[in-house]
Amino acid sequence: MEKTLSDGLPLPQRYGAxxxxxxxxxxxxxxxxIxxxxxxxxxxxxxxSEAASIWIVNAYQIAIVISLLTFSFLGDMFGYRRVYKAGLVCFTATSFLCALSPNLEMLAAARVLQGIGGAALMSVNTALIRLIYPQYQLGRGMGINSFIVAVSAAAGPTVAAAILSVASWHWLFYVNVPSGIIALLLAIRFLPPNPQGVRKQSFDLPSAIMNALTFGLLITALSGFAQQQxxxxxxxxxxxxxLIGFFFVRRQLTLTVPLLPVDLLRIPLFTLSLCTSVCSFCAQMLALVALPFYLQxxxxxxxxxxxxxxxxxxxxxxxxAPLAGRLIGRFHAGLLGGLGMLLMLTGxxxxxxxxxxxxxVDxxxxxxxCGAGxxxxxxxxxxTIIVSAPKNRSGGASGMLGTARLLGQSSGAALVALTLNLSATQGTQYALIMAGCFATAACIVSSLRVTQTLPES
Incomplete structure (x- = not known):
């Protein structure tokens, strides 16, 4: 069957995007x-103090969590390209502020603003990939995206160590300035607009406030638990x-286009894939936080x-990840995901x-x-999360994907703290066993998707 090139960007523009x-x-x-x-x-x-310095990390993470869904909604409303460019401007400018911070309070505040810029980037990332690649090559695009995230996560400690070996910590943030400017120039030149144009809908401010409070308090509680608050x-x-989350969800059910896309949860394939994502990231974080304690x-x-x-x-x-991207379309995502989680739980x-x-070697x-799985x-x-949602709701689906990842990671980190508090000697083993259990749950849920079909070919 001939592959259509009617969607996606032509090759020169696609590379720039x-x-x-x-x-x-x-x-x-x-x-x-870093x-x-x-x-x-x-x-x-x-x-x-070392305890107070934790807010340099927490401020960034909490800012992303509380604003991710809001930017996803704005992406559907005003266009993913606009939100992404605004995110680049915010992230680049606030990176400069981070580097200039003379005290912890200003650095934490700048990290909050930087996290808001990062949330804008993450919220529409996969939605843009859906516009950049033709439908038949979307799996390859997702594989490349997963590869970039994996490389960045893996390189974080190495990049930080390399910079700190030759310069002060300020350069951890200064390096973002030229990179951000280059990315912004490329975005202006190459990123595509939403194909249907912007959506005629209103922004619900109470929903945005309740969203920020719900997820902000949840992550703060998990972080406080991990720090023995x-x-x-x-x-x-x-x-x-x-309590706020209850009223937040109830309000979303009354809206035609909700900020928290609860209507997408009516799609079984979307919901199963989200649950699998939360469990898998929880398993990954449990292991990666516990293993350094075990090894040392x-x-x-x-x-x-x-x-x-x-x-x-x-x-x-x-x-x-890139190899898996090429297998999408040849094998059902539930089968690939189930097999991947089987490898991970075994490891x-x-x-x-x-x-x-x-x-x-052991x-x-x-x-x-574990990594291959x-x-x-x-x-x-x-x-599957992106494609199972309607194309004009790609922003909401992208935001839910990011939220699932952050909730899984935050929960995993808190559970490691729990196991270490329960047992100083066996805590890491308990955490790894718990990680295996979450991977097992992800394997089972992913396998349930085999009976579900995508709404579009």
Missing amino acids: IATIAIGIMMAVLDGA ANVALPTIARDLNA AGIITLTELVAAL STIGRSEVETGLLLTPWPLATMVM LFALAFLPGTPTD IIWRMAL FGLFQSPNNH
Whole structure:
């Protein structure tokens, strides 16, 4: 059957468009990772405590969570290209502010603004990919996107260490300025407009406020729990999040085009894919947060050895994600996702029951198995989430994808804190077993999708 080229961008423009997507997402993902490595250095330089310096990371993450769905809605309303360009301007300018910050308070405030810019980039990222690639090559586009995210996540600690070895921590943020300017120039030249034009709908401010409060309080509660915040404060935040969330969802059910796209949850394939995404990212975060504690505290590996032993995971994801993208359309996403999660759960349980004195090879093949499984799962799953939604709701679907990822990651980090508090000696093993259980749930849910078909070929 002849493949139509009526949708997507022609090849010269497509390369420019995917380049601006790659640069923007790479900056947003890297800035979520590189600050972690520099926290002790920044805390010393700004005369802040280590506990207070955590807000350099938390401020960025919370800002993304509370604004992601709002920008997704605005993308459907005003155009994904406009939101993406605004995100580039905001992210680039606030990166400069981060670098100029003379104290922790100003840096945390600048990180909030930077997180808002990052949310604008992440919210319409996959929606733009749907416009950039022809339908029959969309799987390849999703694979490339997953590859870029995996490379950025894997490179975060290395990039941070390289910059800090030759310059001050300020350059962790300065480097975003030329990259952001290049990405903005490419966006102006190459990014496509929404094919149906902007949507005639109104923005519901109360929904945006309730969305920010619901997800902000939820992530703050999970983060506070992970940092052993007073129980009454965590409980209050959690109850407030659930209460506001109840009224938030009830309001969305009354709107024709809701900010939180609960109407998309009526699509079984969309809902199953979202659930699979939350479980998989929770499993991944449980493992990647717990493993450094295990490698250093339990079996006595150094920081450098720990970094090297963790590397096979993202490397395997980098290799597998583009390959999985090419398999989309040939095999059902539920089958690919189920197989990927089967590999991942096998690797996770194998890590949980490592021998008492494991060799490097014992650790490396298990890490690679987990990473390969996640890479095989991620591209088809992201593709299904986007394509199962109507094309004019791609922004909402993209926002839900990002929200699912962040909720899974935040929950996984909090669960690691729980297991370590329950048992200082066996906590990491409990976390890995729990990660295997979440991967098992993701495998089962993904397999349930095999009976579901996409609404468009």
